[in-house]
Amino acid sequence: MDLTTAPRTLAIGPLRLDPPVVLAPMAGVTTRAFRRLCRQFGPGGLYVSEMLTARALVEGNDRTARMLRFDDDERPRSAQLYGVAPGTVAEATRRLIGDFGVEHVDLNFGCPAPKVTAKGGGAALPIRRRLLADIIGAAVRAAAGDGVPVTVKFRRGVHDGLLTALSTGRIAEAEGAAAVALHARTAEQRYAGDADWEAIAELKAAVATIPVLGNGDIWEAHDAGRMMVETGCDGVVVGRGCLGRPWLFADLAAVFAGRPAALPPAFGVVAGVMRRHAELLAEDEGEPTALCAFRRHAAWYTQGYAIGADARRALGTVSSLAELAGLLDAIDPALPLPPEAVRWKRGHTDGPRPVRLPDGWLRLVDDPTPPAGAEILISGG
Numbered sequence: 506m507d508l509t510t511a512p513r514t515l516a517i518g519p520l521r522l523d524p525p526v527v528l529a530p531m532a533g534v535t536t537r538a539f540r541r542l543c544r545q546f547g548p549g550g551l552y553v554s555e556m557l558t559a560r561a562l563v564e565g566n567d568r569t570a571r572m573l574r575f576d577d578d579e580r581p582r583s584a585q586l587y588g589v590a591p592g593t594v595a596e597a598t599r600r601l602i603g604d605f606g607v608e609h610v611d612l613n614f615g616c617p618a619p620k621v622t623a624k625g626g627g628a629a630l631p632i633r634r635r636l637l638a639d640i641i642g643a644a645v646r647a648a649a650g651d652g653v654p655v656t657v658k659f660r661r662g663v664h665d666g667l668l669t670a671l672s673t674g675r676i677a678e679a680e681g682a683a684a685v686a687l688h689a690r691t692a693e694q695r696y697a698g699d700a701d702w703e704a705i706a707e708l709k710a711a712v713a714t715i716p717v718l719g720n721g722d723i724w725e726a727h728d729a730g731r732m733m734v735e736t737g738c739d740g741v742v743v744g745r746g747c748l749g750r751p752w753l754f755a756d757l758a759a760v761f762a763g764r765p766a767a768l769p770p771a772f773g774v775v776a777g778v779m780r781r782h783a784e785l786l787a788e789d790e791g792e793p794t795a796l797c798a799f800r801r802h803a804a805w806y807t808q809g810y811a812i813g814a815d816a817r818r819a820l821g822t823v824s825s826l827a828e829l830a831g832l833l834d835a836i837d838p839a840l841p842l843p844p845e846a847v848r849w850k851r852g853h854t855d856g857p858r859p860v861r862l863p864d865g866w867l868r869l870v871d872d873p874t875p876p877a878g879a880e881i882l883i884s885g886g
């Protein structure tokens with residue numbers, strides 16, 4: 506692996522990322538609070554919001570508006586949209602830009618949730634090439650006047666016998682997307698097994714004029730360099746590897762600058778970040794809701810540290826900042842992370858699971874009609 510030969514700056518439309526690193530949109534995770542921590546560890550990357558549903562945004566849903574909180578110094582403001590109808594996605598794009606100052610819009614065509622694919626949304630939609638093109642084109646045109654780049658994130662396909670990544674990449678390129686990002690698993694795989702980085706290389710070979718970002722299984726900073734060198738991709742999208750480890754973005758910046766990544770922190774450092782994370786969440790959600798949401802982050806932060814079963818159980822029911830502080834103070838700050846724990850998977854690992862498509866879906870490749878009932882109203886799902 507030689508990162509010194511890989512370009513360090515990535516252009517996505519007018520945006521410049523240095524290092525070429527993107528925080529993957531993750532429902533329930535990539536809140537203002539978590540993005541702030543990640544940005545502080547690794548300024549220079551792109552930090553995408555939780556997924557927002559286009560229709561909920563257009564209909565003025567409160568929960569969706571709450572997800573569009575950004576720090577004053579958060580630049581660029583980046584948001585991910587889910588939608589199945591060109592008109593709604595275009596209007597949502599205009600609102601993101603006009604009402605919330607968003608400077609980068611990512612379109613999600615990789616959601617494997619059965620309730621979504623069974624209706625023809627999410628990872629099922631790339632099969633409908635004409636509709637896909639119409640949605641991407643509508644978002645690109647809605648954003649163009651403000652110079653806001655639109656990117657497209659998708660999976661390899663529905664399953665190994667129904668791959669759509671190359672056609673989706675080419676359509677996104679033709680419709681004016683500023684970059685594409687491939688989660689190198691099929692919808693059927695969900696999160697199981699290893700991501701197929703070869704598929705990222707194939708997409709890179711097929712899409713010549715816009716950047717191709719690779720996504721899947723970056724657990725340590727050096728994985729990012731390996732992915733770029735092995736696949737030729739222009740940048741990386743980091744998901745589960747940073748759960749409970751926002752300092753991964755500092756490690757990524759170091760590695761891209763030719764410096765070694767830091768050793769995993771002793772628990773005292775982790776505890777400080779945990780407190781800050783919970784405080785930031787509480788600023789937005791109020792303490793009870795924030796602490797409830799923080800419990801799964803606590804499990805990720807402590808994964809691998811020998812904090813003991815009692816402390817782990819207590820963190821799983823923590824309900825106030827004071828209680829969190831008391832629990833963390835009682836844990837030995839010198840506890841190290843055993844080396845083997847660095848690569849333990851965190852976050853989703855489920856799958857494979859057969860994907861249900863609407864009846865006759867494969868015959869509708871050129872039908873531009875949006876699927877009925879596939880527009881989930883709950884953002885962040």
Ligand SMILES: Cc1cc2nc3c(=O)[nH]c(=O)nc-3n(C[C@H](O)[C@H](O)[C@H](O)COP(=O)(O)O)c2cc1C
Pocket residue numbers: 529530531532533534555556585613615616658688700720721722723742743744745746852853885886
């Ligand atoms: C908790 C969680 C929530 C996710 N939510 C979204 C989402 O809202 N939109 C999206 O495009 N991908 C979502 N993903 C998928 C990630 O963005 C990413 O593509 C996937 O985790 C693979 O990358 P990784 O191996 O680095 O984790 C989610 C993943 C996780 C673990």
